[in-house]
Amino acid sequence: RFWPSSPSMGYLDFSDGWHADTRGDTHYWDVWHSAKSFEAYRTVNPRFASEFGFQSFTSMNIIETFAEPRDRNPSSPVMENHQRNDGGNARILETMTRYFRFPRDFDQMVFLSQIQQGLAIKTAIEYWRSTKPRCMGTLFWQINDIWPVASWSSLDYGGQWKLLQYMAKRFFLPLNVVAVPVHDDVQTNSRGTPVEGAEPTSIVLRAINDTGAPTSIALDVRAVKIGGGDRVVFSGNCAVGPDAAIEVSKLAAADLAADEFLFFSWRDAKGNLLGENDYFPKPYKAYELVSPTITSAWSDRDGQPVLTLSSDKPALFVTATVDLPGYFSDNAITLLPGRTTELVFTPRHGATVSSTDLAKSLKVRNLAETF
Template identity: 50%
Template structure:
């Protein structure tokens, strides 16, 4: 059985039920850890035991029925009591278990982040002296796939409300399971919500996360797309292997199915594509396709028998059930993985060439932040071609692709720190281009989950959060381009459109102003508009003629909405390297507040300063990054150090200082 050698320096990992990325990946170190992890305990073999709970919800108007099935061992005749929402049902166990139902009128529902509260109700089940507890969010999540003129739609509806999924892919929080800390993981998930994400995809080459992970997602309102743990390989379909898979699926579904956050179970990651990756499967596709189908049907059957209410999707990417086409480039149906910009070296505008119904993977690499690089590299190794830096790049050709893209869009950076910063800036611009292009297609497109949220170790990767939880520039930008109410510039054949999206539950009024901006900060008004924007589709606010912007001007636009949302952005009609940027004359004043926070007041005295970012030489978190500063409009940058007693030194970077100053 072949394996994906370019991601697995240790071979044949697909033959064992172990996290695929343990064998290495194009972002993970190959450690292949083994041994016990998690809890170890002794349970009595006699006396009543609760084998599992089977929960289901029925929603009808303002009424919900929660059915609790209690499966027991050694409990015949034992007393039971089930308590939920202020009601208790009691009795005696018969025939190996019992099922009880609770009716709740006008319940407080669970909603994804930003759409309503994350109300959780306590459930307690007692059989004899054995007690099981769950926290239940009353909600209905539907996967909506409907045939239309373009193909097959793909989106989620929560409590009857269509929800555009904004988020990222999740991988294990560390390459060594024993180092994973619940508090640190919760911090990563909180960062996802802070960046206006509503969904994460637990990727199929990692692991099924512990209960506390899904508890945190329940509490934070972060929907979970859950892959079964099969990724990028061909797998056996022998009776013995499939029996092990069936037991795995039943165990994990029974453990996790009650979580309010759980939106979807997906059969695998990229196994359909893997059918064409290996000489063996290309030569004998029918044989390997039948083998895959046996595996996929085993997973689906075990899922549906364990949780009949589960939302199921066969694979990611997939054009739909029993559709084995190439969903990397097939954008009309199902979910799509769009990797042409990174792996094929296309420009960022190529993201606009596809119209996905739901893009569940797309990404662009950057270097980790300097505070992370200092953990593994001495200053003598601060060179992209040094052996140390290359050892922390696991994607073949990754460093070259980052540098090649820099040549395309920017002048070459002046120093290593500038290179690192610029790599993160271009990563943010790549993902911003994709997300805004696809949000502008709403409702044709119903979700964007970029690759990836987090890292397993300090390395060059596609993540927006550094290993350790620090925010890269992409994450700061994601908080803006994932804002539920957002305005974006989208070029098209008929001009440059300013479009608005509203992912809330009610219409908002948005006012937008557009100006032509010169590098010295002077500007002239072009147009303004006010419109009521509903929740179902992106709305055009303005259509601008690019010819109306002079050769020495950029487009600056700002907006405010009736829900309190405000924002501003700049659209450049040509690559940033084409501009003769003047020295903005950045000035900074620093102060420390009583709670240990450091506040930098930064002003541009002479000209526009683009993508201004403040850095510290110690771990911590900034409130913003990569913002544009207009002369006469200073901005505050707030830094919260991980150690409040530490004394940081600060560095300011902007496009002029990183690419012009050191070369004049």
Template identity: 50%
Template sequence: PADALPSRINPVAVRDLLQSAVDANMNMLRVWGGGFYEPDWFYDLCDELGLMVWQDFMFACNLYPSTVDFLDNVTAEVDYQVKRLASHPSIVLWCGDNELVGALTWFEESRRDRDRYLVSYDRLNRTIEVAMKRAAPGAIWWPSSPTSGYLDFADAWHADGAGDMHYWSVWHENKSFDNYRTVHPRFCSEFGFQSYTSMPVMRTFADPKDMNIASPVMESHQKNAGGNERIAGTMFRYFRFPKDFASFVYLSQIQQGLAIRTAVEYWRSLKPHCMGTLYWQLNDTWPVASWSSLDYGGSWKAMHYMVRRFFQPVAIAAIPSKDGQTIGFSVVNDTAEPVIVTLDTWLVSLSGERRPYRSIEGACGPDRAEMLFSVFAPDLPEDALLFWSFKASNGMAGEGHHVSGTYKALDLRASGLTLDIAPRDDGRFAVTATARGLALHVMLEADVPGRWSDNAFDLTAGASKTLIFTPSERGVDPTFHWLDLHSCQTHQD
């Protein structure tokens, strides 16, 4: 849901959340079974914006009774909700529940007598299915999420051969980002990685003395057991220790985006084996450390800017082989027309100098993925990063970089980044960032709420990028600043 308090939910704020999904190249949202059925106007907005809805029935993460009275109540609920909503073209799938099969292993009662509780679950699930198909005979039914298929009650958290998958081993089991490449889901409907909410949001609930991840205030805004330790532990695995709390928050958001990007780019490269990824989660219901890519209130975290790039209908990703010996460049094309892509690659030194490496042109058919070419990883210099940019014949373009190993192994230097601010007549601001050296994962921030045209980008020596900042309120005079990997891990030179 859009808020923990339903009375605070309104169409204007929800439209902003949904528009942010569209702007990040999403075409489906899942209305989770642990929330509530949304009001009619929510689905009107999804219809208007072209967002498909995976609609869970509101049963999640628990054991439910199967008494006659309860099942009669379920029948009435399903009949009412389906008849109310079935006319919306945005609802493309009705799902019986969220994780009820897995819940059979979570409670002492069901572990002790699984057969009894499995039968009870099946009665509930069958009741939902019959009522749903009676109310909307032509609608698509999916029994549960995750599940490998109809009447399959196996473990769909780790079985990836059929159906939809929830994959949480990277977050809950503290595995490396590379672990996402060990599974090959047909459709991954839940996976995620946490970050802290952005500093402007934190200042709404915390004083300066509370700006420490171990403070009682911060711990009260972390509701996943071990979440803060997992964020920190992952950070130590990939990055050098941040210099202050704001840098810690920034790095948490960068690593969140890198985690989800690793999963999505690899799974998209498997197309048509994998045909969908729905990460957990789009938005927050209160200001909190979480798996969301949008802050409470709708501002974009670093990850949401990354999402827009790796969910682009035509995109290119660097995919390392299992043995790490090669790096393949995969192009995915979700459009209905073939595309020709031109890919240029560079070797970039730690001081930011670019040296042309290889260029290639290749084709990708409609609705598929292709491997353009591969490079032999041992041939790449240890003190250089592999950068690339591409342009497709349909006008789509993008860029990125690949690091062999971890960022903490790089002896980064100060980027010498400067900002030039130009107020515009329309109340927005053009902010031009220019780097003297290598600037990785640059985040521009303002001290007032608003939206950037782009963010979380890279610059090499001498390069500039102009972003547009749109304040939420006109007439303000924002102060702007920036962070990158070097500046957050050590004092600027």
């Protein structure tokens, strides 16, 4: 069978399906090209979202290869030349002020741009996956770059992972749990789109099973204060059929205090941790973030370096980097007090590295540092 184009309304259907989400595949670019909020992803319900994307700056160590210190400014000619889309740098910054407080320096701006890129794609994919069986596929644009540039890619030029690539490992988990905000009619406009900045009236937790077998998960949902402390708002088991998405729990948004966010984790029948996720009902700039003290420790396990992280306060988008080429098993994670997280480092190109070598250049950052 021949699919005539992408997007297309269907088999041998050559009509314009650019903005149609009733059948065929859909390209949805309004969030990037029209500077709509991330919440706009939840106003379209495609059968197959085959192309959508959001930009970030390429990583700081890549920028250092083409920009002198005096050129490391988003509106410098050098940075504007290393941009895949006219006006892209301005659009990145416009979005940044919508969700975050303006970063304190250029390095933090680059870091924050990759956080928000990941959040944009996460918002879209988590929602569309939660509508299964209506939406049965998602492809984000794009995977890689052929030169060092600000773009929609999840990999830097040369293959280094941007934060989107790490976040994609989590929002594409075959067994996943996501939070979907629900707005009442008062908070939507005539097209049903949530009013800019409107807070949800309720939050639905949906479990997604992309495997071909039925499964059961144990879900733990906590309301966490941004400065520390948490309480359980849901705990229970749920069965999810094969290739399905179901509602597990629903809570009123008003049940969350102004300084609380949701953190949830799910386990299999044997108690093995399958995944973790969080949901913030308000933009991150609305929270008074605290500065956490993050503790790190290296060890070697079966010939692989392992980094163990813990924090005394809730720490958001905790990201570990080292100078040696390679990638961690996870990154841009949420750390809560009393919980430790282990990140395994895999060197690139078959190199052999030790935890001692990695410790020399380790840098661990988090969202609070950008304020």
